[in-house]
Amino acid sequence: MALTEITLRANNRDTNNSRGPRQTTLFDSLGAAQRRHKRQRKAAGQENASIENSRADATEKAVKRARTEVPECTAAARPQKLCEARSVLAVRRFGMTSAHTAQRYRQQQSLTMDSVFATSRLASLVSPATGVFQLYADTEPQRGVLPLACKYSANGEQLALVDESGFVSVFGTRTVDAQSDVSLEPILRWKAHDNSAFDVEWRADCAQMVTASADETLRVWDVEHQQCMGSFVGHAQTVRSVSWRSASMHCFSSASRDGSIMIWDSRCNKERVDGEYVYRPVNVIGHAHNLGSSKKPMRGKKGMLGGSVTAICHLQHNTDLLASVGSTSEIVKFWDVRMKAHVRPFALPTPAMSTLLSTSSAGRSRGTASLSLDPDGTRLYSACNDNSVYVHNALMPGQPIARLTAPEFECQSFNIGTSMSTCGRHLAAGSSSGNVVVWELDRMGTNSSGRRAVLQAHTKEAGCVAWYPGKDKTQLATCGDDGVLRLWEENAKLAESAKTDPTKQCSW
Numbered sequence: 197m198a199l200t201e202i203t204l205r206a207n208n209r210d211t212n213n214s215r216g217p218r219q220t221t222l223f224d225s226l227g228a229a230q231r232r233h234k235r236q237r238k239a240a241g242q243e244n245a246s247i248e249n250s251r252a253d254a255t256e257k258a259v260k261r262a263r264t265e266v267p268e269c270t271a272a273a274r275p276q277k278l279c280e281a282r283s284v285l286a287v288r289r290f291g292m293t294s295a296h297t298a299q300r301y302r303q304q305q306s307l308t309m310d311s312v313f314a315t316s317r318l319a320s321l322v323s324p325a326t327g328v329f330q331l332y333a334d335t336e337p338q339r340g341v342l343p344l345a346c347k348y349s350a351n352g353e354q355l356a357l358v359d360e361s362g363f364v365s366v367f368g369t370r371t372v373d374a375q376s377d378v379s380l381e382p383i384l385r386w387k388a389h390d391n392s393a394f395d396v397e398w399r400a401d402c403a404q405m406v407t408a409s410a411d412e413t414l415r416v417w418d419v420e421h422q423q424c425m426g427s428f429v430g431h432a433q434t435v436r437s438v439s440w441r442s443a444s445m446h447c448f449s450s451a452s453r454d455g456s457i458m459i460w461d462s463r464c465n466k467e468r469v470d471g472e473y474v475y476r477p478v479n480v481i482g483h484a485h486n487l488g489s490s491k492k493p494m495r496g497k498k499g500m501l502g503g504s505v506t507a508i509c510h511l512q513h514n515t516d517l518l519a520s521v522g523s524t525s526e527i528v529k530f531w532d533v534r535m536k537a538h539v540r541p542f543a544l545p546t547p548a549m550s551t552l553l554s555t556s557s558a559g560r561s562r563g564t565a566s567l568s569l570d571p572d573g574t575r576l577y578s579a580c581n582d583n584s585v586y587v588h589n590a591l592m593p594g595q596p597i598a599r600l601t602a603p604e605f606e607c608q609s610f611n612i613g614t615s616m617s618t619c620g621r622h623l624a625a626g627s628s629s630g631n632v633v634v635w636e637l638d639r640m641g642t643n644s645s646g647r648r649a650v651l652q653a654h655t656k657e658a659g660c661v662a663w664y665p666g667k668d669k670t671q672l673a674t675c676g677d678d679g680v681l682r683l684w685e686e687n688a689k690l691a692e693s694a695k696t697d698p699t700k701q702c703s704w
Contacts, residue, residue, distance in 0.1 A: 318649045320688040327372035327683035329380040331359055340679035345395045345660055349402040352666035358393035372685050386422040397438045408435035414450055426473035428460050437507045442515045449518055451505035457481040459533045481545055485522025506610045507566045512573030521564035526580040527551055551593045568614040575641035579607050579614050587641055598642035604650045605633045611659035618665050626658035632674050654678050
């Protein structure tokens with residue numbers, strides 16, 4: 197029987213027998229059920245609200261008790277115990293059925309606590325006399341030499357430094373002892389190029405390294421025997437930057453002042469010349485950061501508004517992508533190294549992706565000096581010549597997500613370097629003023645707290661910075677145009693007593 201027939205019969209029965217009892221229709225039953233369910237939901241909501249209020253009161257009381265108990269703990273155990281207390285509260289609050297939510301709550305609280313207590317560790321960074329090395333020329337000991345780049349090996353056991361005389365110096369990364377009479381000296385030193393060496397990069401196994409020079413070549417070295425394994429020829433001007441492909445033993449990329457990016461593979465494109473292997477690039481990206489082709493003819497040809505490629509960096513989430521910056525703007529371009537850049541004459545190559553110009557940069561576009569990737573491979577930091585460090589999303593490039601600035605940070609040349617700490621919470625950057633600025637970063641990779649450390653490191657421009665990659669200690673290497681290499685480590689007592697020495701001071 198249809199619903200319409202049931203309704204009509206009920207209505208007719210009520211009309212004809214007005215004095216008799218009214219029969220309940222199907223719609224009356226449905227309406228009663230809905231009203232009953234509504235009353236039940238309302239009662240349950242009031243009960244849940246009272247339970248939540250009681251839980252919130254218990255949480256506040258437990259947090260107060262945890263805070264009062266924290267000063268009785270040691271400084272090292274303080275964050276851990278407070279996080280454990282909050283973890284227990286999270287389990288009680290979310291219940292046994294929300295284990296995933298409670299776990300995320302514990303992770304967020306542990307990250308927050310670690311970032312808060314990490315700042316006090318940087319306040320004790322100091323560079324004693326035993327952690328200082330003065331570079332000099334072999335032929336003229338009185339004449340200083342400018343360091344141009346320094347990099348730690350992947351295992352953190354060695355620190356390589358290249359200078360304007362073409363030498364490579366390798367230092368042991370021992371703990372700096374302020375009471376020791378042994379000063380910082382290189383354990384290995386050899387002549388790598390006949391001209392200035394601008395960059396150095398360790399291979400993943402720490403057995404070899406590649407150096408980039410102003411003699412327009414790159415060379416791969418066996419570190420233990422200081423033996424050249426091959427020369428890589430192809431650039432037309434100074435090679436500024438080099439980057440190994442992530443976890444690769446054979447492939448790396450280089451960038452030059454001629455505006456090109458070259459991809460190299462030590463397994464192919466080689467020939468033996470005068471007893472030495474000479475390699476040719478397997479891929480070339482020309483005019484990577486040129487502004488464009490001019491409309492006015494120049495000697496019968498279109499002229500290119502050329503730009504140097506100042507820094508490159510291979511990404512982690514996609515090893516086929518290479519990020520690059522140039523001297524013409526703050527744009528970061530991402531190239532697929534597998535694609536051949538076959539373009540028409542005087543036409544610009546097309547990157548796979550690129551970032552957008554920052555709205556915070558006023559006036560003309562300025563160049564970018566360096567690139568740094570965080571340990572997770574999700575954030576990319578570029579030091580720009582407008583005295584800013586821009587934070588980019590390496591997974592989805594677009595507008596910069598943040599901008600790091602400081603009164604003590606000056607980026608007025610293309611030799612200013614940046615480095616990300618192993619924990620991913622501190623970014624160090626050199627400065628044209630001689631200072632080294634260390635920003636405290638949050639979980640999003642930005643300086644939301646506004647806190648930073650300023651190391652008064654050098655008397656002239658500080659261009660090279662590098663963080664120790666291990667987790668057993670905190671060590672920072674800095675180099676400046678004063679020809680000095682400094683190793684900074686945690687030493688609270690020495691930092692307190694050295695506040696009167698401006699070359700060793702660390703202040704917030």
